[in-house]
Amino acid sequence: MARTGFIDHIGIGVPDLAAAKRYYDELMPILGLTAWFPTTEAGEFSYGPDGERGPQIFFYQALEPDEHSRHGTGLQHLSFMVPSRPIVREAYVWATERQATIVHAPREFPEYGPHYATYFLDPHGFMLEVVCHGPEES
Numbered sequence: 001m002a003r004t005g006f007i008d009h010i011g012i013g014v015p016d017l018a019a020a021k022r023y024y025d026e027l028m029p030i031l032g033l034t035a036w037f038p039t040t041e042a043g044e045f046s047y048g049p050d051g052e053r054g055p056q057i058f059f060y061q062a063l064e065p066d067e068h069s070r071h072g073t074g075l076q077h078l079s080f081m082v083p084s085r086p087i088v089r090e091a092y093v094w095a096t097e098r099q100a101t102i103v104h105a106p107r108e109f110p111e112y113g114p115h116y117a118t119y120f121l122d123p124h125g126f127m128l129e130v131v132c133h134g135p136e137e138s
Contacts, residue, residue: 009046009056012075014124015065017043023098023123024059030091031080031130033057068125077119077127084132085116091130095120103127 014020021043028034028047036048036056048056057078070076082088088106095118096102103119117131 007055009048009058010078011058011060012078012126013060013062013065015062016124017045017059017061019123020059021045027091027094027128030087030094031082032087033080070125070127075126077129079117079129079131082130082132084134085136088116088118088130088132092118092120095128 021039024045024047032050033047034050036046039045042061044058044060046056046058048054068075080091082091085106092102092106101121103121104117106116106118109115109117114133114135115131116133116136117129119127119129121127
């Protein structure tokens with residue numbers, strides 16, 4: 001019996017749940033993700049692939065809020081795979097329009113194989129990557 005495993009979901013604690021929801025409600029449709037479960041009474045929310053099985057991301061109110069650093073112990077970054085390079089660029093423009101800290105503008109990362117990505121920080125300091133593993137469309 002094969003034992004291929006996949007990540008089902010990841011949960012993230014944020015210091016301002018309402019602000020995170022506003023931010024991610026705008027970003028996730030660009031990435032092809034939609035609300036996975038209804039927002040809870042406590043304000044917790046989630047996203048996943050639209051109508052498909054796949055990993056989901058859940059957001060919770062941090063009970064011990066603190067500054068996040070991708071350089072410390074814990075989450076280094078979240079990566080979202082998209083089907084085309086134009087979507088990577090669209091996410092970059094979206095982040096730039098919101099004055100996000102841009103870590104890397106869209107470019108090739110040959111050290112990771114066929115990897116075209118942009119990296120930016122969300123309002124809570126989480127580094128987000130938007131990546132396409134396919135070639136430029138003609």
